[in-house]
Amino acid sequence: MTIDSIRKEYQALSENELEIFIEKYENDERQGVQKMILSCRKRMEKAAAEVQRLENMLIYEKKYYDTCDYICGIDEAGRGPLAGPVVAGAVILPKGLKIPYLNDSKQLSEKKREELYDVIMEQAVSVGVGIVSPERIDEINILQATYEAMREAVGTLSYRPDVLLNDAVIIPELTIPQEKIIKGDAKSLSIAAASVIAKVTRDRMMKAYHELFPEYGFEKHKGYGSKEHIEMIQKIGPCAIHRRSFLTHFIS
DSSP, X not given: OOXXXXXXXXXXXXXXXXXXXHHHHTTOOOHHHHHHHHHHHHHHHHHHHHHHHHHHTTHHHHTTTTTOSOEEEEEEEOSSOSBSOEEEEEEEOOTTOOOTTOOOGGGSOHHHHHHHHHHHHHHOSEEEXXXXXXXXXXXXXXXHHHHHHHHHHHHTSSSOOSEEEEESOOOTTOOSOEEEETTGGGTOHHXXXXXXXXXXXXXXXXXXXXXXXXXXXXHHHTTOOOHHHHHHHHHHOOOTTBOGGGOTTTOO
């Protein structure tokens, strides 16, 4: 076979076909073919490392497999921005489910987050979302608003969780057993899933707000305190979705 025909075969390979390709062509000494063999081996190593990473991110969930039917991850998006709501996600995944490349939403590109959002919504046992407005944040402070969003997210689930795995907090006023995991969105698949749901939901909301208030650039910075955002607040003042309690350093 020509190298071009082998390359076309290589380009069409799925992850499950890499080993077969290597066995088929590993004795072909042509440099171009050997480069493809090397690339296949690297892809297999990467895939194996991803399987192990996902297995490691189920450590916290596995503690509850024998005693709990519904293990729920909780995370939020939007504690720090100057504008927009704080959003919490609550996700119950099927036991043992490993969603490839699922990770802390901050470690993912926007495109990958959107892709994973669809996978989570399709494969999760249940997904809940809680949204607390800028006005409410100003009224009760961002920490209490975050707790409120998390309680709302849990309350919208189709099933009552047996245990909550939370990213770095214990949520007041809930009777469900909870475990606080520092940097949990990078250590637990359930929390990582919740972080993706919260982040994508909030980003979509901020893009919609951009249509209402285009001068602030919400589509780009999602309400965070970028230089351009702060300059615009100082120039024309805050809009309806700004958190007034967050702006005291920027406006009088």
